[in-house]
Amino acid sequence: MLSINRERFKENFSALANIGVMREGGINRPTFSNGHFKAREWFKQKTIDAGFKFKVDNAGNHIARFNCPSSTSPVLIIGSHLDSVPNGGKYDGALGVVAALEVLQTVKDSGVILPYHLEAIDFTDEEGTLVGLLGSSAVAGKLSEMEIANPRGNQDVLVDGYTKLGLSPSTILTSKRAPESIAGYIELHIEQGKILYEENIQVGIVTKIVGINSCSVTFLGRADHAGTTKMEDRLDASQGASSFGLTLFNRIKNNYPACVVNIGKMVFHPGAFNIVPEKVVVSVEFRAPESRQLDEIKFDLITVAKESAKAYNLKVEINFLGKHPPVIMDPRVRSTIKRVADSLGLKSREMPSGAGHDSQSFARICPSGMIFIPSKGGISHSPKEFSYWKDCVNGANVLLNTVLQGADYVQLY
């Protein structure tokens, strides 16, 4: 079986891991930050140096393409993302992008002729600094005008970022590809949980990805002098927000064991020691393996928000910010990954993914699969995120051979 070039792979991964590093070692490359622009530039240069065709589509996705002889063939896409959460780790997303480039190069160097084109893509804004799965859902035709106009992140950053790329938010949706032009999608990623690590298994084969929904919940009271206004006369937005956060957390923990909710941020207005906060904006994200559960939690969230507001005589506004439904990974891709792992002598197991991934977008339109490798201690979205390099190399070789075995699962019209 073919193998990737370990030295080249390591060298590329290390170069990228030095872009957007913070003092404490965390990676800070939120979408359209300086670090993110630098990482994108690195991908572009690497693609050109390696002799691949480089392209930027209207969603800002960076694409390295290796054509097969038949121009009418569809393309098998491999990739992930170079954006990160604030102060995150160096494996999340980056590993999949570097591995995708390495696979293209290994295939090219080997002289193997495949019946489909190959693309390695760095997708824009997977993490949701702006929208979440922005680039991949645009390509898959699953992004809406509404999500672009009403992003969960900062609208100005979205507009400024696309302008800097010489693109425009108004043409993002034109990056949609015809589904029949896409043969399949495969992604390598760290697990970001501790199952593989604790069970000492080298390869995870993703069965399904949980659905995600996010919203901002705004509690509105009244700004007052924090010295002269009696406690009982206050309309204190912080009390509603805190009550909401605690109640929702407990409700999900107790009633939905397979689901999670996160209160990632609260912003206080005007935000001074001596003013009763008149407005608190709460950022909420929740995930569930089934669409039905996402809907139930949404209903519960609205109820808890209204009850919390009422208890403190506040008003509340809820703004839902885009939903990614749960998806199933293609059974044929899963069995190919299993066979490849077996051939390489690697232990593997099937598992669901609690994290969102660009493969979610593609699973809705073409045969898609995901390969996980172990995360030490299950820690991710943190500077402490770590995977052993041996596991990274194993993952890249599973990706390479799953790509070579595409005939088993790709759709060739």
Add this chain to the structure above:
Amino acid sequence: MLSINRERFKENFSALANIGVMREGGINRPTFSNGHFKAREWFKQKTIDAGFKFKVDNAGNHIARFNCPSSTSPVLIIGSHLDSVPNGGKYDGALGVVAALEVLQTVKDSGVILPYHLEAIDFTDEEGTLVGLLGSSAVAGKLSEMEIANPRGNQDVLVDGYTKLGLSPSTILTSKRAPESIAGYIELHIEQGKILYEENIQVGIVTKIVGINSCSVTFLGRADHAGTTKMEDRLDASQGASSFGLTLFNRIKNNYPACVVNIGKMVFHPGAFNIVPEKVVVSVEFRAPESRQLDEIKFDLITVAKESAKAYNLKVEINFLGKHPPVIMDPRVRSTIKRVADSLGLKSREMPSGAGHDSQSFARICPSGMIFIPSKGGISHSPKEFSYWKDCVNGANVLLNTVLQGADYVQLY
């Protein structure tokens, strides 16, 4: 009795009320913001145009001085502050400064000879963007090195601001004056509560000012992926912070009817939808009429913080940020204000102040008094802050005649 010049007073007040205005009509002049620098510049120009001696001391206080014939006499200080809370009102502080300048000018125009010098002062950072009562407590010799080195606001803003003024944080304490050089201190201010407004009384005579203490409480957990980390495995700093905020609020409301607490701000780190917050910093301020109560609440706050942290397996750090003890206003000054109000045909009443004021600093070293006028609906620290102009003029005339009657209360060594 002498009266201030209504037109000039109105013109000056209106000019100042146009500095640092936000779109919705709020005044935004936090210490060393652009709006604050412009307001300071206005005071300087006004002082020079009116022919008074202008001085900046090492705490950055802006001083207009009108000397009496005897150079060895002490000075009677009148004033307030031109800084504001974020998006506050146009009366808080500004009214007292404009009235102080107007009193100086009226006294000068009248040709009256007083046995003490007069100063109208705009004190630096009364509101506590940085320290709170910074300028006045420096002059009174009640500021400590520790408060400058460990401000409740942003240390960089403090250093940059003093640097822009051509001053240095290291010499702020040298602005202390010899107590025997200060004959007394009188301040005009809006009530910021609704007692005078509801009782239809024109003049409030402050008996005492509540003590204030503030602190930042930091809950520390662990950053984790908000999708892959089970609810029960999280160390979520937001849960501790929310529990602390709700519990403390209820404890003070139920156990200390004369006291107040405010959770003015929480800052989430790293603050993203999809990361479990590892750190939440809570800004807390509490006030009490008695020193003993301030100490009791401090003890309760520490207990609640520790319990909230323990309940969610978090760590907690508490940083106390300076305390202003409660003070009593001088009985002789109070009776002079009462007599002046009576002579002017104005209804008055004695009342405590729930808000902090620069007079707190001076009450610890010299005869001090405060004159309140009604706040419509009691609303303050808000763009909705409003006082009728007739009440403002009444207040300025009470201030003027209380200054002229200084012989009744000032200390002349």
